[in-house]
Ligand SMILES: Nc1nc2c(ncn2[C@@H]2O[C@H](COP(=O)(O)OP(=O)(O)OP(=O)(O)O)[C@@H](O)[C@H]2O)c(=O)[nH]1
């Protein structure tokens with residue numbers, strides 16, 4: 001991290017102010033070279049200066065410059081922020097000037113990467129910073145904030161601490177001083193119950209993290225059903241706008257229409273598909289194929305039936321296909337006479353609606369909430385893992401603990417079992433981006449004085 005990086009930190013466009021930010025050893029020197037005002041080199045830290053940005057005596061802009069000296073800065077390096085007048089030309093010009101004077105254009109996320117590399121944050125916190133900036137709902141924001149402030153990290157950190165203190169340290173002591181205790185007794189009375197205890201805690205985090213993924217990535221939802229049952233009408237009702245075309249002609253929807261609604265903080269990405277039926281027409285057949293594929297790709301299927309019509313073989317095929325999926329069966333057009341064999345449908349999964357009369361929408365939303373246990377989400381302080389990498393590391397760590405438990409049950413030597421436990425510890429460390437060996441040794445040493 002020898003070079004000094006620079007970038008425009010505000011959105012590029014017309015606005016009241018823009019900020020050009022620099023980080024690195026040369027940051028203050030570089031800005032001082034294009035600066036008319038008090039000497040920045042002599043500036044104390046965390047001070048704002050008024051002055052002008054100049055190019056060979058020519059004034060470019062009137063600005064405020066913040067000087068922040070290492071180490072108490074975002075990146076841990078010297079940082080200079082130039083608050084200039086907003087607007088594309090001015091901001092770009094100032095960026096150009098700092099680049100000409102020796103800064104390098106920062107890669108996306110490079111300021112935060114330096115923050116991580118300088119040990120100011122761990123990986124979950126870094127992810128939290130990104131998620132916070134990207135957050136589009138209040139739940140996403142709250143979730144990101146708990147990643148950023150370290151609440152999520154400390155959950156993982158606590159697990160590692162327990163593995164270290166209650167298991168690894170015990171084993172180490174007993175390997176080094178085997179005369180002090182009976183190793184089998186230790187394994188069965190202490191190590192095994194602790195392993196099971198930690199595994200349960202890890203599984204709890206894994207279970208909860210499904211919520212994190214839901215909040216962050218949303219739920220892929222598709223509306224499926226025969227032509228004319230009211231699929232597009234349902235999409236429009238959910239979105240509260242006339243997004244899809246609705247007509248009484250079968251096969252109105254040919255291509256895919258989509259939209260998003262947020263229920264209890266969880267975004268549902270809803271896709272309206274072409275009606276499923278036997279058809280000779282090529283275009284429609286493509287649509288139907290897409291619908292069937294859509295079922296496979298969806299996390300939730302809204303299967304729409306017409307209350308006024310009897311179940312067809314097609315309907316039964318679809319019902320079979322979605323049997324083991326998250327689904328809600330929507331019996332639409334309840335304003336018309338019932339001809340549908342309602343008693344043949346799984347009652348607890350049905351919602352009665354009339355999109356025409358605007359009835360049943362709240363029941364549907366309630367059902368969606370129930371299905372994914374969303375009522376809990378808004379009352380909780382969300383400390384979940386949200387990213388696929390972290391979750392897969394956690395799964396690996398659980399598998400390693402399982403391996404260790406299995407090893408004990410097969411009477412494997414304790415130092416063999418220990419390898420799997422260390423592996424779990426290491427895998428948890430990957431979630432927060434910590435290295436393994438040095439830390440393990442340091443902690444063990446400080447707690448147990450093995451050298452005595
Ligand atoms: N009576 C009654 N008619 C409805 C209701 N919902 C939709 N319709 C009518 O049913 C017809 C078809 O509605 P769409 O929403 O286009 O149906 P679709 O399932 O998207 O149809 P395709 O795109 O052709 O597959 C339209 O004439 C709607 O006005 C309802 O609750 N009651």
Ligand SMILES: [Mg+2]
Nearest residue numbers: 231232252253
């Ligand atoms: Mg349609």
